[in-house]
Amino acid sequence: xxxxxxxxxxxxxxxxxxxxxxxxxxxxxxxxxxxxxxxxxxxxxxxxxxxxxxxxxxxxxxxxxxxxxxxxxxxxxxxxxxxxxxxxxxxxxxxxxxxxxxxxxxxxxxxxxxxxxxxxxxxxxxxxxxxxxxxxxxxxxxxxxxxxxxxxxxxxxxxxxxxxxxxxxxxxxxxxxxxxxxxxxxxxxxxxxxxxxxxxxxxxxxxxxxxxxxxxxxxxxxxxxxxxxxxxxxxxxxxxxxxxxxxxxxxxxxxxxxxxxxxxxxxxxxxxxxxxxxxxxxxxxxxxxxxxxxxxxxxxxxxxxxxxxxxxxxxxxxxxxxxxxxxxxxxxxxxxxxxxxxxxxxxxxxxxxxxxxxxxxxxxxxxxxxxxxxxxxxxxxxxxxxxxxxxxxxxxxxxxxxxxxxxxxxxxxxxxxxxxxxxxxxxxxxxxxxxxxxxxxxxxxxxxxxxxxxxxxxxxxxxxxxxxxxxxxxxxxxxxxxxxxxxxxxxxxxxxxxxxxxxxxxxxxxxxxxxxxxxxxxxxxxxxxxxxxxxxxxxxxxxxxxxxxxxxxxxxxxxxxxxxxxxxxxxxxxxxxxxxxxxxxxxxxxxxxxxxxxxxxxxxxxxxxxxxxxxxxxxxxxxxxxxxxxxxxxxxxxxxxxxxxxxxxxxxxxxxxxxxxxxxxxxxxxxxxxxxxxxxxxxxxxxxxxxxxxxxxxxxxxxxxxxxxxxxxxxxxxxxxxxxxxxxxxxxxxxxxxxxxxxxxxxxxxxxxxxxxxxxxxxxxxxxxxxxxxxxxxxxxxxxxxxxxxxxxxxxxxxxxxxxxxxxxxxxxxxxxxxxxxxxxxxxxxxxxxxxxxxxxxxxxxxxxxxxxxxxxxxxxxxxxxxxxxxxxxxxxxxxxxxxxxxxxxxxxxxxxxxxxxxxxxxxxxxxxxxxxxxxxxxx
Numbered sequence: 001x002x003x004x005x006x007x008x009x010x011x012x013x014x015x016x017x018x019x020x021x022x023x024x025x026x027x028x029x030x031x032x033x034x035x036x037x038x039x040x041x042x043x044x045x046x047x048x049x050x051x052x053x054x055x056x057x058x059x060x061x062x063x064x065x066x067x068x069x070x071x072x073x074x075x076x077x078x079x080x081x082x083x084x085x086x087x088x089x090x091x092x093x094x095x096x097x098x099x100x101x102x103x104x105x106x107x108x109x110x111x112x113x114x115x116x117x118x119x120x121x122x123x124x125x126x127x128x129x130x131x132x133x134x135x136x137x138x139x140x141x142x143x144x145x146x147x148x149x150x151x152x153x154x155x156x157x158x159x160x161x162x163x164x165x166x167x168x169x170x171x172x173x174x175x176x177x178x179x180x181x182x183x184x185x186x187x188x189x190x191x192x193x194x195x196x197x198x199x200x201x202x203x204x205x206x207x208x209x210x211x212x213x214x215x216x217x218x219x220x221x222x223x224x225x226x227x228x229x230x231x232x233x234x235x236x237x238x239x240x241x242x243x244x245x246x247x248x249x250x251x252x253x254x255x256x257x258x259x260x261x262x263x264x265x266x267x268x269x270x271x272x273x274x275x276x277x278x279x280x281x282x283x284x285x286x287x288x289x290x291x292x293x294x295x296x297x298x299x300x301x302x303x304x305x306x307x308x309x310x311x312x313x314x315x316x317x318x319x320x321x322x323x324x325x326x327x328x329x330x331x332x333x334x335x336x337x338x339x340x341x342x343x344x345x346x347x348x349x350x351x352x353x354x355x356x357x358x359x360x361x362x363x364x365x366x367x368x369x370x371x372x373x374x375x376x377x378x379x380x381x382x383x384x385x386x387x388x389x390x391x392x393x394x395x396x397x398x399x400x401x402x403x404x405x406x407x408x409x410x411x412x413x414x415x416x417x418x419x420x421x422x423x424x425x426x427x428x429x430x431x432x433x434x435x436x437x438x439x440x441x442x443x444x445x446x447x448x449x450x451x452x453x454x455x456x457x458x459x460x461x462x463x464x465x466x467x468x469x470x471x472x473x474x475x476x477x478x479x480x481x482x483x484x485x486x487x488x489x490x491x492x493x494x495x496x497x498x499x500x501x502x503x504x505x506x507x508x509x510x511x512x513x514x515x516x517x518x519x520x521x522x523x524x525x526x527x528x529x530x531x532x533x534x535x536x537x538x539x540x541x542x543x544x545x546x547x548x549x550x551x552x553x554x555x556x557x558x559x560x561x562x563x564x565x566x567x568x569x570x571x572x573x574x575x576x577x578x579x580x581x582x583x584x585x586x587x588x589x590x591x592x593x594x595x596x597x598x599x600x601x602x603x604x605x606x607x608x609x610x611x612x613x614x615x616x617x618x619x620x621x622x623x624x625x626x627x628x629x630x631x632x633x634x635x636x637x638x639x640x641x642x643x644x645x646x647x648x649x650x651x652x653x654x655x656x657x658x659x660x661x662x663x664x665x666x667x668x669x670x671x672x673x674x675x676x677x678x679x680x681x682x683x684x685x686x687x688x689x690x691x692x693x694x695x696x697x698x699x700x701x702x703x704x705x706x707x708x709x710x711x712x713x714x715x716x717x718x719x720x721x722x723x724x725x726x727x728x729x730x731x732x733x734x735x736x737x738x739x740x741x742x743x744x745x746x747x748x749x750x751x752x753x754x755x756x757x758x759x760x761x762x763x764x765x766x767x768x769x770x771x772x773x774x775x776x777x778x779x780x781x782x783x784x785x786x787x788x789x790x791x792x793x794x795x796x797x798x799x800x801x802x803x804x805x806x807x808x809x810x811x812x813x814x815x816x817x818x819x820x821x822x823x824x825x826x827x828x829x830x831x832x833x834x835x836x837x838x839x840x841x842x843x844x845x846x847x848x849x850x851x852x853x854x855x856x857x858x859x860x861x862x863x864x865x866x867x868x869x870x871x872x873x874x875x876x877x878x879x880x881x882x883x884x885x886x887x888x889x890x891x892x893x894x895x896x897x898x899x900x901x902x903x904x905x906x907x908x909x910x911x912x913x914x915x916x917x918x919x920x921x922x923x924x
Contacts, residue, residue, distance in 0.1 A: 031141070032045065034154060035142065035143075035152075035154065038152065038154055038168045038191060039142060039143070039152030039153075039154065039168065039170070042148075042150045042151075042152045042170060043100065043142070043143045043144065043145045043148070043150050043151065043152050044097070044100075045143065046095035046096045046097035046100050046102075046143065047096045047097065048095070048096035049093055049094075049095050049096065049102055055092040055093065055094055055101060058089070058092045058101055058144075059088070059089035059090075059091075059092055060210075060211075060212070061211045061212070061213070062087070062089050062103070062105075062144065062151070062173065063086075063087060063088045063089060063210065064085075064086065064087055064184060064207040064208065064209065064210055065086045065210075066084070066086075066207070066208065066286065066288075066299065066311070066312045066314045067084065067085030067086060067087065067184075067205060067206060067207030067208075067314065068083055068084070068085060068205070068206045068207070068314045068315055068316060069083050069084075069085040069109055069188070069203050069204060069205045069206070070083060070203070070204050071201055071202055071203040071204050072109075072136075072188075072200050072201055072202070072203040073201050074161070074200045074201060075134065075136060075159050075161060075162070075200050076109070076111045076134050076136075077111075077134075081111045081112055081113045081133055082111075082112050082113075082303075082307065082309060082311075082313055082315070083109070083110070083111055083112075083315075084109075084110045084111075084112055084311060084314070085107065085108070085109050085110075085205050085206075085207060086107070086108050086110075087105060087106070087107045087108075087171075087207070088105060088106055089103050089104070089105040090104045090105055090106060091103070091104040095143065098147075099145060099146035099147045100143055100144070100145050100146070101143065101144050101146070102141075102142075102143055103140075103141070103142055103143065103144055103151070103153060104140070104141055105139075105140050105153065106137065106138065106139055106140065107137070107138045107140065107169060107188065108135065108136070108137050108138075109135060109136040109137075109138075109188075109203070110134075110135045111133050111134040111135070112133065112309055112311065113133050134159070134160065135159070135160075136157055136158065136159040137157070137158050138155060138156070138157040138158075138167055138169070138188065139155045139156055139157075140153035140154065140155035140167075140169055141153055141154070141155055142154060142155075142169070144173075147175070148175070149172055149173040149174060149175045150170075150171070150172055150173075151169070151170070151171040151172075151173060151186070152168070152169070152170050152171075153168070153169045154166070154167060154168040154169070154191070155167060155169075157188075157190075159200075162197065162198050162200070163198075164198065165190055165192060165198040165199075165200065166190065166191050166192050166198065167188055167189065167190055167191070168188075168189050168190075168191050169186065169187075169188050170186045170187050170188075170189070171184055171185070171186035171205065172184065172185055172186055173209065173211075174209055176215075177209055177211055177213050177214040177215055178214070178215050178217045179216075179217055179218050179297075179321065179323045179336070179338060179352060179355070180217075180338070180351070180352050180353070180355075181351075181352070182208060182209050182214065182297075182321060182352060183206060183207070183208065183209070183321075183340070183350055183351065183352060184205075184206070184207040184208070184209050185204075185205065185206050185207075185343075185349070185350055186204075186205050187202050187203060187204055187205060188202070188203040188205060189202045189203070190202075204343075204344075206314075206316055206340075206343055206350055207314075208288060208299060208314075208321065210288060210289065212289075214289050214291075214297060216291060216295045216297070216323060216325075217323075218323045218336050218355075219294075219295040219296070219323050219324055219325040219335075227327075227332075227334035227358065227360050234331075234364070234365045234366060235330065235331030235332050235362035235363060235364060235365060236331060236362070236363035236364065236365045236406060236408050236409065237328070237331050237408070238326060238328075238331070238363075238406075239328060240407070241406075243290070243293055244293030244294060244326065245290065245293060245294050245296060245326035245333070246290035246291075246293055246296070247402065248363075248400070248402045248406070249287035249290060249296045249298065249333075249402075250287045250288075250289070250290040250296070251287060252285075252286070252287055252400065252401050252402055253284060253285070253286045253310070253311075253312050254284070254285045254286075254375070254398065254399075254400045254401055255282050255283070255284050255285075255398065256282065256283045256284075256285060256375060256377070256396040256397060256398035257281070257282055257396060257397055257398050258279070258280060258281060258282060258283055258394055258395070258396050259394065259395035259396065259397065260279060260394055260395075261392065261393070261395075263392060264279070264392065268390060268391050268392070269391050269392050269394055270391055271283075271300075271302055271320070271357070271379055271381075271391055271394060272302045272317065272318045272319075272320070272339075273317070278304075280302040280303065280304065280305065280318070281305040282302075282303070282305070282307075283300060283301065283302055283379070283396050284299075284300070284301035284302075284303070284312055284313055285298060285299075285300060285301075286298060286299045286300075286301070286312040293326075294325050294326045294328070295323075295324075295325050295326075296323070296324055296325070296326070296333065296335070297321075297322070297323050298321075298322040298323070298324070298335065299312060299314065299319060299320070299321060299322070300319065300320040300321075300322055300337055300359070300379075301313040301314065301315070301318060301319050301320075302318045302319075302320075303315065303318055316340040316343040316350060317340075317343075319340060320337040320338060320339060320340075320357060321337065321338050321339075321340065321352050322335045322336065322337035322338070322357075322359060323335060323336055324336065324359065330362075331362060331363075332360055332361060332362040333359075333360065333361040333362070333377075334358075334359075334360055335358070335359040335360070335361075336355055336357065336358060336359075337355070337357035337358070337359055337379070338352045338353060338354060338355035338357065339352070339353060339354040339355075339357075339389075340352060341353045341354065354389055356381060356382040356383050356389070357379065357380070357381055357382065358379070358380055358381075358382050359377065359378070359379045360377055360378055361375065361376070361377035362375075362376055362377065363375060363376075363400075363403060363406060363409075364376050365408055365409060365410060366409075366410050366411075366412055367409060367410065367411045367412070367465065367466070367505075368411070368412045368413075368414060369413075369414055369415060369505065369530055369531075369532050369545075369547055369565070370530070370547060370563060370565075372465060372505070372507065372530050373397035373398055373399065374398075374399045374400060374403035374406075374409065375396075375397060375398050375399065375400045375403065376395070376396075376397050377395070377396050377397070378393050378394065378395050378396070379393075379394050379396065380392060380393040380394065409471050410469070411465060411466035411469070411471070411505055413503050413505070413532055414532070415532055415533070415545045416503050416532065416533065416534060418545060419532075419533040419534050419543055419544065419545055420501075420534060422543070422545075422568070423533070423534065423541075423543035423570075426541050426543050426570065434540070434575035434576075434577070435575055435576045435577065436537055436538070436539065436540035436573050436575055436576065437537070437540070437573055437576060437611065438537055439464075439467045439468070439502040439504060439535050439537055440467055440470065440472075441612070442612060443573075443576075443611045443612060444463075444464045444467070444472065444504075444535075445461075445462065445463040445464065445472075445609075446461075446462055446584060446607040446609035447459070447460070447461055447462075447607055447608060447609045448460050448461065448462050448508075448510065448584075448605055448606065448607050448609075449605070449606045449607065449608065450510045450512075450588070450603050450604070450605060451603065451604040451606070452516065452517050452518065452601065452603055452604075453517070453601040453602070454517045456512075456513065456515070456516050456517060457513070458510045458511060458512040458513060458516055458527075459510060459511065460508065460509050460510025460511065460527075461508075461509060461510075462506060462507070462508045462509075463506065463507055464504055464505065464506050464507075465505040465506060465507055466503075466504065466505045467502055467503070467504050467535075468502055468503050468504075500536055500537055500538045501534050501535070501536055502534065502535045502536075502537065503532070503533075503534060504532065504533060504534070504535045504542065504544070505530070505531065505532040506530070506531045506532070506544060506569075507528070507529075507530055507531075508528070508529040508530075508531060508546070508569070508588075509526060509527065509528045509529070510526070510527055511526045511527075512524070512526075512527065518600055519598065519599060519600035519601075520597070520599075527548065528548070528549060529546045529547065529548050529567065529569070529588070530546065530547050531544035531545060531546035531547070531567075531569050532544055532545065533545055533569070540572060540573035540574070540575065541570075541571070541572055541573075542569075542570070542571040542572075542573065542586075543568075543569075543570055543571075544568070544569040544570075544571075545565065545567065545568060545569075546565070546567035546568070546569045546588070547563045547564065547565040547567065548563065548564045548565075548567060549562075549563055549564075550562045550563060550564055550598070564590075564598045566590060566591045566592045566598070567588065567589070567590055567591065568587075568588075568589045568590075568591055569586065569587070569588050569589075569605075570586050570587050570589075571584065571585075571586035571605060572584065572585050572586060576611055576613060578611075578614075583606060583607065583608075584605070584606060584607035584609070585604075585605065585606055586604075586605035586606075587602050587603065587604060587605060588602070588603040588605060589602045589603075590602075621850075622863055625862070625863040625864035625865075626705070626863055626864070628842070628846065628864040629705050629863060629864050630704060630705055630708060632839050632842060632843070632864075633705060633708040633709050633712060634708055635835060635838070635839050636669070636712045636836065636839050637708060637711050637712045637715060638835065639831065639832050639835035639836045639839065640712060640715040640716055640719060640832070641715060642829055642831040642832055642835070643719060643828065643829050643831075643832035644715065644718065644719060644722075645829075646828075646829035646831075646832065647719070647722060650826075651726070652825070653825050653826060653827045654722055654723050654726035654727075654827075655723070655726045655727045655736050656736065656817075656818075656821070656823045656825045656827040657719075657723045657814070657827045657828065658740060658743060658813040658814040658816075658817040659720065659723055659724065659740055660740060660743050660744055660747060660813035660817075661810055661811065661812075661813040661814045661817075662716065662719055662720045662723060663720070664806060664807060664810050664813065665716055665807070665810050665836070666713065666716040666717060666720060667803075668803070668804075668807040668810075669709055669712050669713040669716060670713055671800070671803065672706075672709060673706065673709055673710060673713060735821065736821060739817055739820040739821035740817060742816075742820050743813050743816045743817050743820060744813075746816060747812065747813055747816070751806060754802060754805070754806075755799070755802060758798050758799060758801070758802040759798075759799075761798070762798045801870050801871055802871075804870035804871065805870065805871050805880070807840065808840050808870075808880050808883070808884055809883060809884070809887065810836065810840070811833060811837070811884075811887035811888060811890075811891055812887060814827070814828065814833075814891060815887060815890050815891060815894065818891075818894045818895075818899035818900075819894075819899055819900055819902075819903065821899070822898075822899050822900055823899050824898060824899065825895075826895045827895070828891060828895070830892065833888055833891050834888055837884045837885065837887070837888040840880075840884055841880075841881040841884050841885070843864060843865035843870065843872075844865070844872065844876070844877040844878075844880050844881050845877070845881065846864060846865050847865040847872045847877050848874070848877045848878075850865070851874065851877075890902055
């Protein structure tokens with residue numbers, strides 16, 4: 001029977017429903033008494049409640065997501081983790097008092113620790129959300145006053161360190177919403193006894209109101225107040241978007257890289273603290289409200305450089321509240337930003353002020369090798385240099401999430417002629433009739449491994465920006481966004497047909513591990529390289545010139561936007577029908593002299609990404625392997641069932657079946673069941689279940705496979721029980737147990753010796769990997785990319801493989817029992833031992849086929865013939881089936897010509913008991 005694992009999301013929803021179900025009825029006398037004591041001075045309790053249903057709109061006016069909290073030291077330790085508060089109203093009812101509403105709601109407090117973005121896996125790039133280290137969920141009931149903006153609710157809170165804590169929430173909502181009056185503030189307090197285990201220190205809460213009643217009071221005046229001089233670079237228009245600027249800004253959280261000028265060494269440039277010593281590296285941009293297709297309210301966050309969470313980093317000291325308007329004439333956003341002042345844990349009376357900060361943002365229409373960000377902007381202070389809070393202009397750039405859906409970007413190539421001259425020979429090499437990826441397909445993006453001269457490996461990701469006159473979009477799966485419809489697309493096709501050379505531009509990035517040797521020093525920050533060049537689709541050769549941004553090591557500071565453009569990038573794509581062992585390879589080389597400061601030794605490129613056709617083929621293979629597993633387990637059930645039918649027709653053969661053999665077969669099915677049962681409680685999900693495109697097919701079939709395995713296990717238990725019972729009968733031969741014990745004594749040393757050998761081999765492999773270069777998989781001609789570190793099987797996995805080998809030789813105990821007992825009985829049905837031998841042989845035959853015909857060089861997602869569950873190699877795939885067939889043939893000859901017919905004649909003497917005539921009284 002399949003056991004369902006407890007999903008964390010299920011637990012989360014369960015607690016939410018539980019606390020909602022135990023909410024207190026406001027008409028209850030106990031509620032009224034408690035509310036009067038805790039909240040009546042903020043929102044007087046109404047005399048009666050209305051019978052009207054839920055009031056639409058109020059819940060949306062009161063909810064908030066990107067909130068901040070502090071305090072509660074007993075529950076949330078003070079660390080670098082970020083604090084996030086969210087509140088939602090689940091139901092609203094009118095009361096007898098005008099403008100007072102009865103509320104039911106929930107608040108969630110989370111302490112999160114950021115997670116760094118993971119490098120692209122297969123064909124996708126994954127961004128990890130932060131890990132929640134501590135959380136508290138509160139279910140609340142109470143009232144909110146529309147006129148005063150006060151909210152007071154109390155209820156029950158739950159935290160990992162406490163249960164059923166009595167809490168009261170007091171919030172103040174702004175009544176006249178504007179830029180200077182848009183903050184929600186309050187506290188969450190415990191009203192348990194201070195000596196109680198449920199008591200905790202007060203928690204201060206701060207959030208931005210997301211009410212649609214917000215009034216844009218500053219938007220539109222930024223240009224008159226000073227929005228900076230117009231940029232020489234043309235900006236992209238947003239008029240064609242469905243909601244104008246609201247489509248580009250509302251609801252998106254983007255992270256932009258900050259750029260500081262050379263003057264920041266002696267002038268304050270910090271946007272949040274006015275202290276130039278510790279400059280933030282990134283600015284988070286989050287659109288919260290938008291109106292009239294042009295007016296936007298935003299949050300600007302400047303956390304420390306270690307923040308990597310996907311949630312906006314709302315913190316009073318590092319967050320600016322901003323309001324602006326999209327200028328359709330200049331195609332740019334002009335905005336005013338303000339600081340959050342006077343927020344402390346002891347006294348929560350924050351307000352928005354110091355609004356002398358300006359911001360401008362645009363989407364550049366033309367991209368190039370040295371300017372390839374789809375978002376450019378500046379932020380600066382409108383104060384004089386000596387005034388507190390002043391900071392000089394700080395640039396920011398990056399790629400917005402919405403920029404992928406913007407039409408009109410153009411890429412201007414500047415280095416293609418230089419590349420043509422440098423890569424003439426490379427463009428002619430390769431090919432030989434193979435088919436390579438089209439420049440317009442999603443196969444042009446790949447995850448990469450970068451290896452330096454010391455053998456150190458860094459992971460990264462590479463993706464095209466443009467192909468000819470088209471912007472590349474990985475989300476379009478081979479159909480890039482056309483920049484200039486008609487002309488540009490036709491031009492690209494003509495160029496491709498003329499000489500098969502495509503102009504391409506790429507963005508490359510890799511994050512080195514600690515102590516990664518690069519040039520004359522150690523590289524500690526992420527490396528980003530922009531490149532452009534030529535791709536030959538007939539040979540799969542990509543040749544480019546790259547530019548790397550130069551950053552100082554002690555702080556994030558860019559002086560005069562200096563770049564190192566003396567870099568050559570060469571890549572050789574494998575054919576679409578690549579054979580096993582063919583992989584993407586390439587180099588990143590500096591063309592500088594070794595004596596120059598920015599020179600670095602060549603870096604080797606490799607990739608473990610696969611083509612879409614290979615991914616589809618692999619998904620099909622995995623589905624096929626699941627069917628094979630299901631068929632094999634079903635055949636195992638049938639074979640045992642036929643043996644049960646055989647012993648039912650011939651019950652006299654039961655005692656002569658080897659119990660040792662049956663125990664080996666039964667354990668072979670029991671161990672996978674135990675492992676799967678353990679995985680359910682450990683919350684471990686199969687790697688195959690997360691494979692690209694697999695969906696829930698693998699998981700559903702996995703359940704069916706385990707059910708069939710359980711049936712086989714139960715049938716084998718029944719066969720053992722029948723054999724055991726038959727040997728205890730009066731008609732059973734007395735020496736059959738002794739013969740089976742001899743078999744056990746002969747086999748145990750063999751099994752133990754094999755186990756010790758497997759353990760010794762595992763120790764040797766582990767030692768070899770640690771002492772020498774990382775172990776690379778070369779079995780079955782599956783050569784991993786250069787620098788790919790293959791994790792060898794653990795000791796437990798090696799023992800599982802050895803157990804599979806013992807199961808392959810399941811007939812050995814029966815052969816030995818037949819010899820020692822000299823049985824003349826046909827104990828095993830031919831359908832049982834032949835069928836089971838076929839079931840054990842099929843995986844090795846399939847592995848031989850897979851190793852010679854698989855096109856994916858890194859196809860490690862085995863389901864059937866799993867290399868971590870048995871001995872699989874070209875040699876073992878021949879030896880094990882040959883041994884199994886030999887054992888089956890020996891059993892056949894033993895049951896047809898006698899148990900010892902397989903022995904030399906001199907060893908065939910019978911040791912069976914001879915009948916001695918009994919002398920009766922009549923013979924005396």
